[in-house]
Amino acid sequence: MVAAHAQVVPSATEQVYKIRVGGLGSVFQPDYAGEGVAQTSPLRLYGVGAYADVRFNRWAQVEAEARWLRFNEYLGIDQNSYSIGPRIPIINNFHKFTPYGKFLVGFGTGTFLTGDSLVLTAGAGVDYRQTKKFTIRPCDFEYQEWRVVPTIYPYGLSAGISYKIF
DSSP: OOOOOOOOOOSOOOOOOEEEEEEEEEEEEOSOOSTTOOOOOSSOEEEEEEEEEEESSSSOEEEEEEEEEEEEEETTEEEEEEEEEEEEESSSOBTTEEEEEEEEEEEEEOTTOSSOEEEEEEEEEEEEEOSSSEEEEEEEEEEEEEESSSOBOOEEEEEEEEEEOO
8 A cells, every 4th residue: 555645735825914094983972071070971972083903813913093082072072082902803704794802001182181091992893894905894882991080981883994004
């Protein structure tokens, strides 16, 4: 009996390191209505943002985002946040959909603050790969904790689109 040996060579390889940059629109409940008391605002804040997703491999990913919530202000109160942290895909590419979770750390500013605030953010969402270059983010939910006195907990939804630059 003669044995034959073979080696399988992948027919194609995928670039592991990727960077996507994008923009988004957001609606948030700011959890602050003035007078130094954390309370539900009668108005939602609307705004725009930018984000970047860096993928080192399937499970090691980082997201950075900046959000400026300056429309529909109640008593001139706005909120801006700048955060970075790990992004974990829950399922990688399920029929072009990628649900994910994230935990971001950063800082926030606003007209109601005299300085900056530490901001902790937990979030989840889904990305839809439209083409090789464009990805649509139909839903991104975030729950934030702003370390100010009193502590506030804004939360909101965002949607956007990104472009793969690498």
